[in-house]
Amino acid sequence: MTQKKRPTVLQAMARGLGGHCPACKEGRIFSRYLKVQPSCEACGHDLAQYPADDGPAYFTILLVGHLIVGPLFFFPVIWETSAWIMLPILMGSLTAAVLLILPRVKGAFIGLLYGLGIRERDSALHTAD
Numbered sequence: 001m002t003q004k005k006r007p008t009v010l011q012a013m014a015r016g017l018g019g020h021c022p023a024c025k026e027g028r029i030f031s032r033y034l035k036v037q038p039s040c041e042a043c044g045h046d047l048a049q050y051p052a053d054d055g056p057a058y059f060t061i062l063l064v065g066h067l068i069v070g071p072l073f074f075f076p077v078i079w080e081t082s083a084w085i086m087l088p089i090l091m092g093s094l095t096a097a098v099l100l101i102l103p104r105v106k107g108a109f110i111g112l113l114y115g116l117g118i119r120e121r122d123s124a125l126h127t128a129d
């Protein structure tokens with residue numbers, strides 16, 4: 001049996017960002033929108049052991065807030081257009097942005113946890129393989 005080289009932290013994050021298994025890049029991380037598969041369909045790696053918790057939501061809010069909401073205030077159209085028109089447009093587009101970014105951030109976050117060897121039951125017995 002050939003042993004594949006373990007990916008670096010950035011490689012694991014890039015694989016997760018694309019929705020792929022951080023260990024092999026072949027299988028998918030998610031079975032549904034944000035539901036992490038119990039194990040990789042390609043290599044059998046236990047994907048459910050990474051405690052993503054609120055991290056992906058936090059980083060998604062951080063990204064959307066700093067990269068989209070902050071710069072929006074520099075455009076005068078935001079202030080000159082009626083709030084009755086601008087609020088629904090902004091809320092709809094920001095909701096769509098969050099829904100698009102969140103699974104990618106969660107995948108990258110799981111890749112980060114994989115790369116750093118952080119697992120649900122982190123102990124000396126559960127070292128990265």
Ligand SMILES: [Zn+2]
Pocket residue numbers: 021022023024025026027040041042043044045
């Ligand atoms: Zn895999």
